[in-house]
Structures are given as structure tokens and as C-alpha cells.
Amino acid sequence: MISASPLTGCAALLAAWAFIGLAGLLRPSSVRFAGRTLFPLGAVVGLALAGLAGWSLLAGGTEQLVLPLGLPDLPFHLRLDPLSSFFLLLLAASSAGVSVFAGGYFRQGEGTAPGLLCLQYHLFLASMGWVMLADDAYGFMVAWEAMALSSYFLVTTQHRIPEIRRAGFIYLLMAHLGAIAILLSFGVLQGGSWQFTFDAMRAAHLSPAWAAAAFLLALVGFGVKAGLVPLHIWLPEAHPAAPSPVSALMSGVMLKTAVYGLLRVTLDLLGHPAWWWGLVPLILGLFTAFYGVVFAAVQTDMKRLLAYSSIENIGIVFTGLGLSVIFLGAGMQAVAALALLATLYHCLNHAFMKSLLFLGTGSVLHATGERNLGRLGGLIHRMPWVAWLTLVGALAIAGLPPLNGFVSEWLLLQSFLFADRVPHEFVNLLIPMGMALVALCAALAGYVMVKFFGVIFLGQPREATLAHAHDCGPLERLGLAWLALGCLLLGLLPLQVVAALSAVTRQLVGTAVPQAASQWWLLAPVPGRSVSYGPLVFLAATVGIVALTVLAVRLTYHQRVRRAAAWDCGFGLLTPRMQDTAEGFGQPIRNIFQSFFQIERELPAPSDRAPRYRIAIADRFWSAVYEPLGRSVQRMANAVAFLQQGRISVYLLYSFVTLVVLLALALLA
Amino acid sequence: MRPEDWLTQLLEIVAALAAAPLFLGWVNQCRAWLQNRRAPSVWLPYRNIRKLFHKDAVIAQNASRFFRLAPYIVFGTMALAAAIIPSMGTRLPLVVSADAIALVGLFATARVFMSLAAMDIGTAFGTLGARREMMVGFLAEPALLMVIFVASLLSASTALPAITEHLATQTLGLDPALAFTAVAFTLVLLAENARIPVDNPSTHLELTMIHEAMLLEYSARHLALMEWSAALKLFNYACIGFALFIPWGVATGHIGPLGLIVAIPTLALKLLLAGGGLALIETLSAKLRVMRAPEFLASAFLFAVLGLLVHVMLGGRG
Amino acid sequence: MMPRIPLDQQLLDACAAVMLLLSFAMLSQRRVVSLVNLYAIQGGTLAAATLLVAWRTGEGHLYLSAALTIALKVIFLPWLLYRLIRRLEVYWDTEPLLNLSGTMLVGLVIVVFSFGLAQPITAVASTATRSAIGIAVSVVLLAFLMMITRRKAMSQVVGFLSMENGLFFGAMSATYGMPMVVELGVALDVLVAMLVLGVFFFQIREQFDSLDLHHLESLKEGD
């Protein structure tokens, strides 16, 4: 019954990942075997999968497959349609780079044994792939939780460190709660047909109330995984705790599985969303984006900074998603397609940019053993490869043309500009504010990235030990280069990407964005408006002018350059301590958005022998939501504990009373 | 695209490169007049640049390649920006490849490279300048975007030529939305070009300076390029302002010699007026403390958003 | 003139009344030895009632069960309990958790409730003894109450046993007894239970050297 086809191919490749992982158990403690053989192999599988997924995305077909596994009445269904192909592509393409990097990254004696690590890592990949292929609720949930579980074990690789254990615990707890919410949403979706296949859910007819309930449940469930504020608290804990390649996968890919799930439920299974649904993800997304970027700006741990920046990007993605739902509900298919396009594009971009950055931090971590920005600096001299490749990611995520981050933000803003066409006055007013917020977030992202790159790689080394930092190995370079190349190409060939994505938009909102311009290098997707963007020309022009300038300068003027000590207004005794620290760089943001943070300062007194300045910034949601929650549970637990005093007479009394009460009930009934 | 379009394109770039320092000089001269000082020559910026190009470059030992690359990048982006702003004609070949949002992106690129370069040496002033520059930037950039969005909502496009053509062909009348955004834009222009009240281009007082602090380590040709691109930036902002708010006179449609004959003088006139106005503002206002700058820019942002809301509430005419 | 109730019927009702009376007596009795006496008498009454019914209905297995009752509940178990009491020197129970008058009051309420409970059953019962079902229920629940209120392990056990009596009485009066196999099984269980308890008492005794239940209140949640 199983014949050769893209779907079976993808399934086979996922299985291959799983087997590579299992192979790790053959020589669990051998770094060479896992690193030099298995991880690169995994990367190759990733490339193959990417090719396959890309091909089926362009083909735009849909095929299904039923596995002889699962519950008796509900075997695992698989389905490969444009949407899943796209996210598979995202997963495979970015994970290829990460896997290669990981091959060079993992060292001996890092908690979990390399072989086991390899197993968990590849199971993580495979389960993510399965999530995107699953076509029934049960299979989806199994894959979903398998993903959470494998990533949990990866996060707790260094399980001897209490903070990391705590992070893992919070992560898995939140993931579990989210999973239950998703499960309940599926319970609504099956619409009493007791068929848990997605086909049945597509066919089921739900009353508006039930449909809304399903949507909101799904939003909560997937929102937890995506890190939507206020469900985000696990993310800044777990992502930094994991080894860098894993952080890269979690931020770059795993968050997107949540987006995939929400898209699947909202636009595919539910089908006809009401326009007001979109407001929820729109508002939440905007808030998330802003919250994330503001917190990223004040972080002092480089991986936490990136984690918060992931929150920001997820916020932007959800904004686009909400926007497209609103447009769709208002019957503006073409614009909805544009917004959806922006969403998907941003997912793809973020997968590459964020993975790249996390891998960069990984190399820095290995070279210096430092995560604290306050102890880094000047690494561009010691590790040029990492520095320049990371720079690409940083510029991309800051949304600068002609790199990829800019394209998706451009598309998003373009779709925002249709706000005044929505036939709902209130929304008309609301959406421009959203546009303003998105602009602000984009600008702040630039701030964050200048801080990130500048403090780590530029300036003078803040610690003497940094002088011994070494550049990363060949495998790591390969991985970084692959991702950087991705950022560049996605930025330069938007038209081709958009063309590939049109199959997805066609599947989800029934239409693809138009391509007004005839030139292959010109992106003009905006329906009914003559707006276009041609990054290739853009780049060519810039490079051209720069080259001309350089040439002109070289030809006309002498090349004499003298090296001297830094001028610094003639101030001689320059020490590295005089540069801005990360705290210093975040200070304006701290002042401007004071109300967001829960700040505790430790200021030195004038008389201090060893003056010390410390500042700790906490997430308000902990103290506002989660700690009270825990306390109330504790209180309830204490309250009920009173019931069990150890007195047998009391216990007998319970039985007696129960008996009497039930008898009375039975008599009355 | 016709060949003469390419010609206009080239003309614009060259004109911008050539006129930018002059414009800067003009502004300084006006300022001097208004402050009863003996005005420096209008050509001073040119001499300055030329002098710098002849000097030997002195670079700090721990400067990386990035430090030397940055000036060229900044200069290149500014030149490209000049190319895509319809200051004389709207039929520009390069314009199709970058709309207003991309233009803002270009400015952002320049800013990021400049700040990173400033951080490269690792001096106190450099990082301080970079930080302040980014702080100004992350508030000014969205404000500028908002300004542009209002215009593009009016003209249903973010392509600058389209905006200009639409506004130019519009019957002259006061649009409250545009009025608001005009105010916002002026504020942004002041902030982005390191003018009073946000920054003072003619001081090296470390506590207050922003833009200059970033250039401290540069010398000779690198500094020249930086100065030049600063001038270009001012010029570009002025041209954006014209394109959005007083687009009349810009040659729309396929441009002929006649069109240019009208366009060039009008542009010159506009520049003269704008320079005077700018100098006036700078003279009348006092330098703000750096910590007040965010409030200043927030108000700019507010004006822009108000313009947007007003536009929407009055039922967009887009 | 009212129809004359047959003699055996009167006797049966008398037995029922005695059972109830005994339960109350046990509820109030604080001397452990006399508790056991009461229990033995209750067993005897139960046996008598069983015999009466057997004689009246001529059901063979009821004779057997009566014999079983006498052997187990009138002779063996009381004997066992006496021995335990002597060996462990537990003659008095301390003040019950609920004082006497209170217990009595609750007991009365329970009796009323039981009659209400028994109504639907007696309504459909066809046995001559159906009127006794309510009594059986109240015997069971009173024994329950006794177990709740007592503080000494020994008297709790007696309560447990008298609950067993109530159950048998109920079975007898509702359905002329259970199938033989069941009755045997139940009897066996009671027997084993008692033996186990015997072992238990000694274990508890050697652990705490007393059978007071307040020793057995350390495993708990509340603190």
C-alpha cells in the first residue's frame, strides 16, 4: 500500500533521523562517532528532506497516508500539503546548518553522554517533522509531546546545575498545560463525530460559539509553545539553559511548530474564521513583540537576550497571523494572502537568523566560557569567522535591507496599509496603532542587535582571558556559513520565495498574492498598488556606489595609514572598563520603559571602599501571575490537608456521612 | 525606462552629492546671520572635505576592518538614498527597487553601521555616542515611518514617486493629517541630523554630543566620507520633506529638458527656504539635555500617529 | 377486632426488638467485658430468630446457618474475645468521643432514618419477617456509630462484629438468608478476620503497650 511518493519519502527521512539517533546508542560515550559521523549524517538527511519538501511545495499537491500504528479506531494519518511542506522545508533547511554545527560543537563531559544527546537531538528533529505531517489529532498530540519531551531532556543536559533543572521543569510544565489546552481544542473540533482525523474535523460543522472556543483553546495551547506573552515565562529560562545548537532549534524551529499548529487549526480545520478572532492574536502579538524587544534590550546574558528577541519575533508573526485572519473574515482574500505571506516569510527568516545567532553565541561560549555580555568584547579580532557570519544574522534580524528580515517586515507593513479598507470602524482605528508598534519594534530590534554585536565582538576585550579565545572549527564554520547564506538568499530572491509560498496561501486563504511587475528581480506583491522592492538592484546599487567611492578614493588620494593609540579626545589612560557595559547600553531603554520592568538596584555609596553597582531586572508576570498562582494552590493544599488528621474515628465518620448522604440522594431520586 | 530617465537618475545622484555640502554650508551661514556672527563661507564644507582627503589617516591600533569599511558603507547608502528620493523627477529607474519603507531601512543601515563602527575602538565616547545615536534612532525611525504611512495612506502607495505624483496633482488644500505629520517630520529631521535641540553639530562637549562622539576616532578620508554623508543625510531629509509636503514643481511623468528646467530651480528655491527655516528653528530653540531627547522624539512619534488617526477618523481619502 | 398475630410472628418481632435494644445497650456500654456479653447475647438472638424462621419456612439451610451462628458468634468469638481481654488487660473503654446522651440522640435519629430507608424494601418484600428489615438496617448503622465513637481498639472490633450480626439479620429477614456458599464464605471471612485481629492486638500491644487508638494517629496530612 506504501508506494514511493514525496510523502513516503519524507516519512522515510524522518525515520532515518530517528535511526541516526538510535545509532548514537551504539557508542554512547564516543564524541568522535556522534560528532564526526552521526550529526553530519543528520545534516545530510536534513538537506534531502529540504529538497523533497521544497519540491512538493512547488508541486503544490496534497497526498495522504495511513500508518498501521496508533489507536485501534484511529491509526496514524500522515498528510503532505503545501502548508506542511513549507514548514518541513523550514525545519529541514535550517536544521541542516544546525546539525553540521552541532557535529563540531558537542564536547566530552557535558552532562549527558554524546550518544544519548545524539538520540535526543534527532528524536527532537523527527518529532518536529512528524508534527508537521500528522493528519489526525492523536498522532499530532503524540508527536507534539514527544517534541516537548525530547527537547526537555536536551535542555537539562547539564542537569547538575539547579537553575537548569528549574528551567527544564518550568518548560515541561508549561508545555504540558499547553498540550492539554490543544487537546481540548481538538475535543471541540471533532464536533461529536468521534473521528479524530483532520479530515473529519474539516467536515465537522461547529456552531459559532464552539468554533470560537476551539480557536481560543488552540490559541492558548499553541501560544504557550510559541511564547506568547503572558504565557512566555518558560522561554527565557529554557532557551538559554539548553546547549546552543538546541537553543537554535528551539528558537528557530520549535516555536514555528506552534505557528504551524495555529495556522492548521484556524485556517484549515476551522476554515471560516470570524473577523474578530483575528483581533486576539493581533493584540497579543503586538504586545508580545513590544514586551520581548524591550526586555531583550536590557538583558546582560547573551542567550537570554536572544531568547527575548525570539519572543519579539513570535509576536510579529502572530501579528501578521491575526491581521490575515481579520482580512479574511472581512472578505479581503488578496490582502489576507499578503498578510499570511508576511507571516510565513517571517517564520522562515527567523528560523535562519535566530539559529545563526544562537550558534554564534555557542561558539563564543565555547571559546570564552562566558555568557555574560559584561565579560566579553573585541572578539572580532580573535574569532573573525564567527564575528562576520554573526554580523549577517544580526543585521538581518535588525530588519536592514537587503537582508531577509527586512523583506518580511516590509510585507507586513504593506498589509498593514490596507487597514482603512476593513469595514469595521473600530479596527480601522486600532490597526494603525499596531502599525506604529511594529515600526517601533523593528527600530528597537536594531538597537538590540547593535548592543548584541557591538558588545560581544567590537571594542576592547573586557577580560584578559579573552585574549586566548580561538575561532570555531570547520564544521561549525560550515554550519554558520550555511545559515548566513540562507539569510542572504532569502533576502535577495524574495520573488522566488513568494512564488513558492503562493501554494500555501492558495491552500489557506484561497488566493495567491498577485505579481504585478514583470521583472524576475522585482517583488511587487501588493494587490492593486504599484509598490515594488528589488533587493538585487538595491544591493547592486549600493555595492556599485561603494565600489566607485573606494575606487575614486584609491585613485585620487594616497594610501598612507598610520596606526596609533586611540585618540579619545586626547585622554591617555584608556582601559576596557571605560566602554559601555551591557547594562550601560540598555540604560536608555530602562529609563524610557521603566514601568515594564521590576528593577532592583544596588547603588554604591560615596564612601564605599569597593564601589559596586548591581541591577537585576525581573519579569513582572512572575510576581503578578505565576507566583500568586502557586501560592494559592499551596493554600488550597494546606486547606484540604486538614481533612486527613489520622484519626480513624473521623475516617469512619467520613464513610458514614458519605453513605447516609448517598442513601438520601438515592431515596429522593 | 527610457535613456533620459537613466540620465535624470544620474543627474539626481550627482546633484545630491554636489549640492549636499553646499546646503549644509548655507544652513550654517543662515545660523551665523541669525546669531549675528560673521558667517563662514558657504564653501567651507567643501574645503573641509578636500583638506581631510589630503591628510594621512590615523587609525587606532585595535581598530578592526569593520572600522575602515563603515564610512564607505554609510556614504554608499546615503548616495543610494539620494538616488531614490524624487527630488527633481519621479520617473527614476532605481526607485522601483526601493520604496519609502526601504528608504527608512537604508537610513537605519547607515545608522547601525555608524554606531557599530563607533563601538569598534572601545572608547568611552564611542560607545556613549553609539548608544545615544541608537536611542535617538529607535524613536525617530518609527516616527518617520508613521509620517510616510500617512502619506501613503493618502495616496494608497508607499512608492515615493507615486506619493509625490498623487500629492502634486492634488488640489491645494490643507489636510489636517498632513499638517500633523509635517510637524512630526520636522522634529524627526532635527533629531536625525544631529541639529539643535537634540544635538549640536558644532560642539565637542562630551556630555551633550551624540553624532560627533561617534566620529571622534575617525580621521582624514574616513572622516571626510562621514562628514560628507552627514551632509547628504540632511539633504536627503530635506528632499523627502519636499516630496511629501511641497511636491509641486517636481517633474512628473516622463521627464524632458523642459521638466528639468522647471525642476532644478524649484528644488534650489525649496532648499534655500528650507535652510533658512532650519537655521531659524535652531536659533530659536535651546539644546535639550540628552535625557530629554526621548520626550522630544516621543512627541514627534505622537504627532505622526495623531496624523494617522486623524486621517483614518476623517475617513481616509486614500 | 384486629386479626390475631400468629405466635411465631410475635416471637420474631420480639427478637427484632431485642436486637435493636442490644445495639443501643452496646452503644452505651463502656465495660469491655459486658460489651462482649452483649455481643454474645445478640448472636444468640440472631440464632433464635434464624431458628424460628427455619422452623416456619422449613428451609433446611437456615438450620445450618443457625448452627453456624451459634458456634461462631455465641461460643467461639466471645471466648476468643474474653481470652484477649484477659491477656491484654483491657477492661474499660475510656470516655467515648461523643457523650452518652448525645450518642443516644444520634442513635434515635439513625433508627428513624433506617426505617425510612427500609420502606421501599419492605414494600416489595414478601417474607414474614419483612418488618424486621428496618431493624436490621438500624442495627448495622448503630454498630457503625459505635465504631465511630469508641476509643479502644477492642470495642471498635466488637462494633464491627455486631455490624456483621446486623447484616446477617438483614439477610435473614429480607430473603431468608443468603445462598449457603455465600454464608459459609462470610462466616469464614469473619473467623479469619478475628484471628488476624488477635494477631494484630498483640502486635499493637507490644508496640505501644496499650490498645488505645490515639496511638494510631500519627500518619496524617495535616500538621
Added chain:
Amino acid sequence: MELLFLLGLPVAGAAVFAFAGARREAPEFNVAFSLGTFLAACTLAARVIREGSLLLWREQFFIDPFNVFLVTLTAFVALTTSLFSRPYMRIESAHGRITPGRLKLYHSMYQLFTFTMLLALTTNNMGLLWVAMEGATLSTVLLVTLYRTAGSLEAGWKYFILCGVGIAQALFGTILLYFAAEKILGAQGVTALLWTHLNAVKSQLEPSVLALAFVFLLVGYGTKVGLAPLHNWLPDAHAEGPTPISAVLSGLLLNVALYAVVRCKILVEGSLHSALPSRMLMGFGLLSLLLATLFLWRQRDIKRLFAYSSIEHMGIATFAFGMGGPVANFAALLHMTVHSLTKSSIFFTVGHAAQKAGSQLMDDIRGLITLSPTIGWGLMMGSLAILGMPPFGVFASEFLILTTAMREQPWATPILLAALGIAFAAIFGRVQPMVFGETRLRRLPHAPALLPVFAHLAIVLLLGLYIPPYLADWYRAAARLIGGP
């Protein structure tokens, strides 16, 4: 014939061990007897697969889809537990916690307990069912007090009294059932207590009487299921007895008691035609779930922790039976199966962990995987499985239960959500530091038994991904049999 072996072997075993239970190789014999029982159960199951339901020995015994898998499961868990208790008991005596005499008692009672379980499952006679349930209490009460510590004695006493009293209520319920039945089936109570006959005529039974009967039966057997607020004996008995007993109590006794409750529910519902029994089950289920999770929150003793988790899961299953209908019943049956497998495997690992730490306090157990990875991973996996993490089978049942509840009883879903969340936080938050982190545990004199642990987990994993067709058919048939409101 198979039935003879199934019931005969344990009795024989009990008799043998009563004399030879203290010998050095007694544990091996214990395993042998359990193995024999298991084989008998397998042949029986095979026969059921071949011929369908069976009525044996003048209808006194019967095997139908509802109890066949429970019989097999019981025999299997009894076998694995005996495997586990081999090293466990040796280590205990090496640590000097039990004497040879008690070892004798232990082995003999262990077999007897197995017998009562199997009898309760296979008998067709409600009276015998009661007798067997009481027998189960009696045979385990002395095992709970095996260590003769103050705590164990207290636990044993509470176990004895509470279950004794409870079971007495069940007897009264049985009497009422008989009373109602003989009206229809005639006296000479040979057939009147046979479940099959009762089931045949259930619609004619007097509703008012059956309603009362059900209350008594529910309270009676419910006490042994551990439904709140009748559960108070359960944590003490689990925590104080030797771990193999905790394993079989959680893994088998609770299942059998629930089985009895459901058997009664089938009859009563058939006669009542009202949702009363279902409502009562749902109420008990949710109450147990909620209370158990709240108690979980403040546990310090590891065995108490998992005892409460047993209450929680029994609550879930009861709730599912209460909802009724093919899906929920199917899920509940699956849940009974996977819970008993998972929970017993957890107790296996817990037992060894406690031996390593020399204490049952969770604060004393740290960093298992650093010292003995297998036990550590076993505990981790088991806990994750019991917490409903896929791809383990517990997730499969909870998946069906939750989705059903979302459609059928939406009002209950917030409770379920909260309860599952709290349970997860409570259990996983304690298991993680026990498994991970630095360690200060000691080595054991005998190699721990790992086969049972991973055998159970493997089966649970399998059930999450693939349920054998005949098992599925049994579940379906049983689900149909149980029906619903």
C-alpha cells in the same frame, strides 16, 4: 482446566509457603508459582480468543471480555512483582528489616492474595465476589504490617477497619441485590446471585431497591478503590508496607475493586434507567481526582506520593466510567490497564531507590541517574508515563477521556485541566531532583530487578502506539457491555 490451574496454583503456593516460605530459594519458587499462574491465564485468554466468552463450573465462573484482560493483567503483574520481590526481599533481609518467619508469611500471603484477586475476577457469583474482596483485605493486612513498625501497625489497623467496614456495606448491598433478584429468578438462591443471570433480567429488577443496593455497593467497594473521601486507608497502607505489596495494591487491588463497582453499575443502570449511578461515579471520580492532586502537592514520602497518584488515576477512570458511552468506557478500560502496569513499574524503581537512600523521604533521594542510570531512567520514564506524556499508553486513555469530556461534560474540563496541571507540577517537580543532580546514595548488596520495570514500560509504550486487535475487541465489547446513561 485452565481455570483450575489459574485458581489452584496460588492456593497450592500459599499452602507450600506456609511451611517452606522461609527457605533460601523460596523467592524462586514464588516466581515459579506466579509463572505457572500467568501461563494458565495466558492459555485461558487464548481460549477466549478462540471460543469467545466462557461459562464454567455450573456457571459459577465466567470469562467475558470485561474480565479476561484483567485476569491476564493480574497474573502478569503478580509474576513481575514476584520477580521484583526476589532481590528486593533479599536486600531487605540483608538490611535486617525482616526475619525468616515474616518472609514465610510474606510469600504465603502473596500467593493467597493473588488467588483472591483471580477469584474475584473470575467468579460469576456476586456473593463470592464479596467473599474474595474481603479475602483480599485479610491476606494483605498482615503484609502491610510486615515490618512491625509503629507506622506499619497503624496503617494496617486503618486498612483493616476501614476496608472491613466498607466491605460490610458492600455485603448489605449484595443482600439487597439478592433480595431484588430472587423476586425474578426465584429463590433457592443458586442462580439468583449469578451475574450473568442478573444481567439478563436487570431491566425487571426493582429500581427502588437497586438504587439503595448500589449506594451500599458503591460505598463498600469504593472504599477499596480508594475513592475520596473513603480513601484514607490507601496512602498509609501503600507507604508503610513493603514495596512489592504497594505495587500489587496499586496495580491489582484497586483495579479489581473498580471492576466490582462497574459490574454492579451495569446491573443497577439496567434497572434504574436513570443517570443516578453515572452521576455518582462522576462525582466520586472528580472529587478523588481533585483531592488527590491537592494532597500530592505536599508529599514528602515518595511512596505516599505515588499512592495519591493512584487515587488520582482511579478517579480519572471512575469519572470516565461515569460518563459512559463507547469511547469513554474504552478509555477507562485502557486506563485501568496502563495505570496498573505503569504504577507497579514505578513502585519497583521507587523500592530500589528507597533502599539505596535508606529512606523513603524524597529529600534523601538525589541524583539517581548518576549512580544507577537504569533505575533513574526507569523512574523518570515511569513518572512521565503516569503523568500522561505520550507516546505512553496513559496518554492514549487520557486523550480519549479529555476529548470526550470536552464534548459531553464541558463543565468538568476546567477541573480536569487544573487537576492534571497540579498533578504534573507536584509529581514531576519532585521526581526531577530525585533523578537528576548530584548524588549521595549507596550501592545495594544485590543487583536490582530491572526486567520487570522495563517490561512494563515497554508494554505501556506499545499500548500508546499500537493496541493488539483482540485486546481492542475486548475493550470494545466490554465498553458495549458497560454501556452508559
